[in-house]
Amino acid sequence: xxxxxxxxxxxxxxxxxxxxxxxxxxxxxxxxxxxxxxxxxxxxxxxxxxxxxxxxxxxxxxxxxxxxxxxxxxxxxxxxxxxxxxxxxxxxxxxxxxxxxxxxxxxxxxxxxxxxxxxxxxxxxxxxxxxxxxxxxxxxxxxxxxxxxxxxxxxxxxxxxxxxxxxxxxxxxxxxxxxxxxxxxxxxxxxxxxxxxxxxxxxxxxxxxxxxxxxxxxxxxxxxxxxxxxxxxxxxxxxxxxxxxxxxxxxxxxxxxxxxxxxxxxxxxxxxxxxxxxxxxxxxxxxxxxxxxxxxxxxxxxxxxx
Numbered sequence: 001x002x003x004x005x006x007x008x009x010x011x012x013x014x015x016x017x018x019x020x021x022x023x024x025x026x027x028x029x030x031x032x033x034x035x036x037x038x039x040x041x042x043x044x045x046x047x048x049x050x051x052x053x054x055x056x057x058x059x060x061x062x063x064x065x066x067x068x069x070x071x072x073x074x075x076x077x078x079x080x081x082x083x084x085x086x087x088x089x090x091x092x093x094x095x096x097x098x099x100x101x102x103x104x105x106x107x108x109x110x111x112x113x114x115x116x117x118x119x120x121x122x123x124x125x126x127x128x129x130x131x132x133x134x135x136x137x138x139x140x141x142x143x144x145x146x147x148x149x150x151x152x153x154x155x156x157x158x159x160x161x162x163x164x165x166x167x168x169x170x171x172x173x174x175x176x177x178x179x180x181x182x183x184x185x186x187x188x189x190x191x192x193x194x195x196x197x198x199x200x201x202x203x204x205x206x207x208x209x210x211x212x213x214x215x216x217x218x219x220x221x222x223x224x225x226x227x228x229x230x231x232x233x234x235x236x237x238x239x240x241x242x243x244x245x246x247x248x249x250x251x252x253x254x255x256x257x258x259x260x261x262x263x264x265x266x267x268x269x270x271x272x273x274x275x276x277x278x279x280x281x282x283x284x285x286x287x288x289x290x291x292x293x294x295x296x297x298x299x300x301x302x303x304x305x306x
Contacts, residue, residue, distance in 0.1 A: 071194055104271075130165075139221045
């Protein structure tokens with residue numbers, strides 16, 4: 001009975017999210033068509049979602065979430081991401097309440113925050129990985145442009161025009177900042193803040209030193225390109241080797257949750273009873289702490305530093 005209720009909740013949540021996504025997609029398409037025909041002012045202040053997004057971004061939580069989304073390279077409304085997190089929290093809380101015990105509803109609520117943070121962290125790491133993968137090509141484009149007699153700032157603009165995402169956006173952002181009078185060193189420092197990586201730091205330091213004191217920038221960039229290509233292959237091999245260990249850490253957490261579910265199905269109400277006595281609460285707290293420590297240790301040991 002519990003499994004049937006959980007399955008129905010999951011299916012309902014999936015159908016709801018799919019319907020919302022489809023509705024937003026169709027609505028955006030219709031709005032673009034009408035704006036193209038009637039003019040840009042036709043929908044001025046009309047869309048409720050746009051108004052809700054503006055109100056949400058005016059709050060401290062909205063500004064913080066928007067900043068994290070910019071760092072992750074996400075082109076979505078912050079209020080939509082926040083709403084998805086709230087939806088995950090509600091569904092998880094109801095499912096854990098029904099399937100295990102009311103106390104686990106608190107864990108379900110916390111899972112909404114964890115889901116949003118995990119989503120942003122994954123997208124930011126994915127964007128950083130994509131940029132680092134492009135860095136050998138970026139260094140070669142900068143080397144070719146400077147070898148042709150262009151300045152560093154012009155070479156960055158050329159790279160922004162030739163490269164794919166996410167390097168295109170980052171190089172264009174640096175070029176625009178420099179065009180508005182921001183020093184190249186400051187613009188490159190902002191790049192390092194957005195993309196925290198050793199490779200990015202080495203490239204930015206090389207460009208800054210060359211802009212200050214001159215030197216053979218072409219040869220330095222070509223050597224950096226060769227080094228980055230080697231590091232990219234090494235990182236790929238290391239990630240492939242550690243993939244099984246990373247998967248094992250998550251499987252252990254899932255198995256622990258399935259043990260609780262299986263025990264509650266075999267002996268209905270057993271988990272609820274555990275949450276009402278001190279010994280059961282202590283056992284759940286200690287086991288949860290051990291699982292969290294184990295997962296953290298596995299993530300630390302298998303992390304590949306950028």
